[in-house]
Structure formats: structure tokens, C-alpha cells
Amino acid sequence: MEAKEIFALIKAGEVKDIKLWFTDILGRVKGFTIYKDEVERALSEGINFDGSSIEGLVRIEESDLTALPDLDAVYRIPDVEGGYNLVILCDVFYPDGRPVESSPRYILRNALKRAEVKGFSYFTGVELEFFVFNSKGEVQGSDGKGYFDIIPHDRLDELTEGIGNLLNTMGVRVEMSHHEVAPNQHELDFRYQDAMRMADNLQIAKYVVKEMARKRGLYATFMPKPVFGINGSGMHVHQSLFRSGRNAFFENEDPYHLSSVAKGFIAGLLKHSKEITCVTNQWVNSYKRLVAGYEAPVYISWGRHNRSALVRVPAFKKHKPVSCRIEYRAPDPATNPYLCFSVMLSAGLKGIEEGYPLPEPVEEDIFIMTYERKRELEIDALPDSLYAAIMEMERSELVKETFGDEFFEKYIRNKYAEWEEYRIQVTDYEIKRYINL
Numbered sequence: 001m002e003a004k005e006i007f008a009l010i011k012a013g014e015v016k017d018i019k020l021w022f023t024d025i026l027g028r029v030k031g032f033t034i035y036k037d038e039v040e041r042a043l044s045e046g047i048n049f050d051g052s053s054i055e056g057l058v059r060i061e062e063s064d065l066t067a068l069p070d071l072d073a074v075y076r077i078p079d080v081e082g083g084y085n086l087v088i089l090c091d092v093f094y095p096d097g098r099p100v101e102s103s104p105r106y107i108l109r110n111a112l113k114r115a116e117v118k119g120f121s122y123f124t125g126v127e128l129e130f131f132v133f134n135s136k137g138e139v140q141g142s143d144g145k146g147y148f149d150i151i152p153h154d155r156l157d158e159l160t161e162g163i164g165n166l167l168n169t170m171g172v173r174v175e176m177s178h179h180e181v182a183p184n185q186h187e188l189d190f191r192y193q194d195a196m197r198m199a200d201n202l203q204i205a206k207y208v209v210k211e212m213a214r215k216r217g218l219y220a221t222f223m224p225k226p227v228f229g230i231n232g233s234g235m236h237v238h239q240s241l242f243r244s245g246r247n248a249f250f251e252n253e254d255p256y257h258l259s260s261v262a263k264g265f266i267a268g269l270l271k272h273s274k275e276i277t278c279v280t281n282q283w284v285n286s287y288k289r290l291v292a293g294y295e296a297p298v299y300i301s302w303g304r305h306n307r308s309a310l311v312r313v314p315a316f317k318k319h320k321p322v323s324c325r326i327e328y329r330a331p332d333p334a335t336n337p338y339l340c341f342s343v344m345l346s347a348g349l350k351g352i353e354e355g356y357p358l359p360e361p362v363e364e365d366i367f368i369m370t371y372e373r374k375r376e377l378e379i380d381a382l383p384d385s386l387y388a389a390i391m392e393m394e395r396s397e398l399v400k401e402t403f404g405d406e407f408f409e410k411y412i413r414n415k416y417a418e419w420e421e422y423r424i425q426v427t428d429y430e431i432k433r434y435i436n437l
Contacts, residue, residue: 027336125192232289268351
């Protein structure tokens with residue numbers, strides 16, 4: 001949206017509030033509301049704010065920051081009383097005009113620039129899963145439905161269909177919505193586009209999902225594993241690189257129709273998967289989802305039809321090479337999308353640059369495979385806890401290079417603090433298990 005369009009909407013009385021939003025280290029949306037007389041100044045020079053209390057952004061002695069609206073990331077969210085709330089996502093700068101190195105959006109922008117230097121544009125498409133419950137903090141009630149069930153059509157179906165319709169009117173392209181495998185679990189599938197726009201759209205979509213649920217007396221959560229014994233929520237990411245408007249992953253003569261670029265990208269993801277898991281799966285709870293038996297990818301392998309593999313190459317029509325893509329199945333909806341896309345892109349590019357060899361695809365069900373068979377195929381597993389993931393990431397030159405030294409250290413410290421806080425908790429499981437022994 002151009003500045004003149006924003007001023008026209010304001011003059012027409014259609015805009016109720018103007019909100020400037022940005023994202024912290026953990027992927028949480030932060031922001032503030034400005035008023036109509038301040039819009040011109042905001043668009044031309046940005047709005048100053050105190051960044052010292054924002055998780056992982058700057059040190060207290062660097063507290064003065066500027067939020068500068070990005071006119072490529074403007075969203076009109078309808079207000080219940082009529083008109084729109086105008087939300088503009090921002091980049092964050094120091095007062096002297098330097099970008100803040102710890103801004104997740106800046107980190108993704110840098111990763112995309114590294115791809116552009118090599119002639120690539122990075123596109124992603126996302127499957128966003130979430131649960132909807134009756135009330136906040138109470139995992140109760142079940143809709144009794146499973147994958148793709150449409151009967152009975154209930155208020156949760158109406159909610160997700162309404163969310164999809166609203167997002168589409170806002171320019172956030174949702175291709176489909178449906179019920180997922182677990183009770184009370186739904187999915188929104190977003191049409192692929194450049195990674196920065198996709199990350200922006202996910203931040204807006206999560207807000208819309210939670211707000212529309214709240215207004216209906218429901219509670220939507222992106223917690224990866226809110227209920228023991230059933231599937232958790234994932235955020236599968238479909239990825240492709242384009243060069244000069246053509247899909248660089250497609251090769252007509254290859255048996256799998258995968259180019260050397262695609263094979264290198266997959267090999268990079270596989271080789272660096274352990275060290276990026278702390279980013280793609282950043283919460284303690286993320287590792288309650290990453291267990292065998294619940295359709296979550298645990299094993300480091302790739303396949304064309306194998307949904308137990310970490311990387312999958314979805315089927316596509318040969319006459320439509322634009323749809324050739326790879327699907328990375330580890331991330332969950334609690335990830336920071338800017339950082340998630342950054343480390344996946346870096347891993348894929350490293351595989352291309354270094355010419356990593358791609359192992360043969362695995363089309364067997366790895367979940368039921370014997371230990372001996374997994375060892376024969378040299379199939380390794382992702383970290384099984386946040387602590388194990390931190391240890392892998394701490395040794396990663398790839399992630400350190402992607403994040404920069406300062407942000408890398410902040411992220412590691414944050415994750416260690418989360419693990420330590422979790423480690424010393426006494427859980428209900430322990431009480432039930434041990435108190436009477």
C-alpha cells in the first residue's frame with residue numbers, strides 16, 4: 001500500500017486505529033497504537049520507543065529505538081464496530097539509522113539477500129495447525145472428529161472457515177482449511193509466496209485466529225502439544241528457490257524431477273537439521289510433539305511419499321514445474337517464522353554451495369522400522385529435548401553465521417533459561433508417580 005492510499009482511507013473515516021507491530025526474539029508480536037495526526041511522521045521517519053524491555057532486542061544502555069513502518073506489510077483488519085484497524089509491520093532501527101541486528105525481520109532480510117546474491121528468490125508455503133478449546137487454560141471437551149471430517153458441521157468449522165474468509169479479504173492467501181487428525185485440531189494452508197511476506201502473513205494470521213476464537217467464547221492455541229496421547233500441531237513448510245522467474249528445483253530429465261539445486265538444498269537441510277531444531281522447535285513443549293507414533297517427523301531422512309520422513313517431496317504435475325517443492329516437516333507453530341525461514345534457507349544454501357551428497361530416499365515407514373534397519377540405512381534422529389537441541393545449536397557455525405554473534409548469544413541464553421526453569425519444576429506426573437512410593 002502506498003502512503004497516499006493510507007491517507008485516503010484515514011480521510012474517508014474508514015480507519016479506526018493505526019497499529020505499528022514488530023516481532024521479538026521468541027516470535028511474539030509487540031507494538032503500539034498511534035493516532036491519525038502522527039501517521040505522516042511515522043511513515044517518513046518512524047516512531048521512537050523504549051526497546052530495553054523487549055525480549056532479546058537490545059541492552060538497556062541501547063534502549064532508544066525506532067519502529068519504521070514497511071508499506072509492503074500493511075493489513076486492514078475489520079473492527080467489530082465498523083471500519084478498519086490498520087496494522088503496519090515495522091523494521092526496527094537505532095536512532096542513527098542502523099538496523100537493529102537482533103530484529104528477527106532483519107535476520108530474515110539478510111538471509112534473503114545472501115540468496116539473491118546467488119541469483120535465488122526463496123518462496124515458502126505453510127500448513128498452520130492449531131487447537132481450539134472451550135476456554136483459556138482448560139483443555140476440555142472434544143468435537144469427536146478426525147482428519148478431513150465434515151460431519152457434524154459445528155462452531156469450530158464455522159470458526160476456521162470464517163478465519164480463512166477474513167484472511168483472504170485482507171490479502172493473506174489461504175488456499176484451504178480443514179479438520180486435522182486430533183480432536184479439536186484444525187489447519188489453515190497458505191498459498192506459497194516470498195518468504196518475508198509469508199512470515200509477515202503468519203504473524204497476522206495467528207493474531208486473527210486467536211482474536212476470532214476469543215470473540216466466540218473459544219480459545220485457540222499454537223502450543224505444539226497441548227494434550228497427551230494425541231497428535232500435536234505442526235507447521236510444515238513447503239520451500240522452493242526461483243531463478244529468473246523459473247523454479248530452480250525442477251529438472252524434467254531427473255527420475256524424481258529434482259534439479260541439482262533441489263538435491264543440494266535437501267542435503268543441506270538433512271545435514272544441518274539437528275543444529276536448527278532449536279529454532280524450528282523452540283519450546284520445551286515442542287519436544288513432546290517430536291516423538292514417534294504421532295505423525296511427527298523424528299528421523300532425519302527424505303522421501304517422496306513418506307510422511308514419516310523429515311523432508312518430503314510432494315507429488316506435482318510435470319507440466320506444472322512451478323509447483324515442484326520440498327516440504328520440511330519439523331517446525332511447529334510456536335516457532336518464530338522469521339528465524340525459522342532464515343535457518344532453513346541457510347541450511348539449504350549451504351548444501352548447494354558445498355555440494356553435499358544426497359542420500360537415497362527412504363520410502364519405508366520409519367516409525368515401525370527396526371533399530372537394525374535404521375542403523376543399516378544410517379537414519380539418525382532429531383534432538384529429543386530442548387536441552388539436546390540447545391547443545392546442537394551451540395556448536396553450529398551455520399546458525400551463528402545466520403544470526404550474527406550478538407543475536408546468537410542472546411538466543412542461546414534465552415533457551416538455556418527456559419530449560420533451567422522447566423528442569424526444576426515438580427510436575428503432576430512426578431507427584432502421581434512418586435509421592436506414595
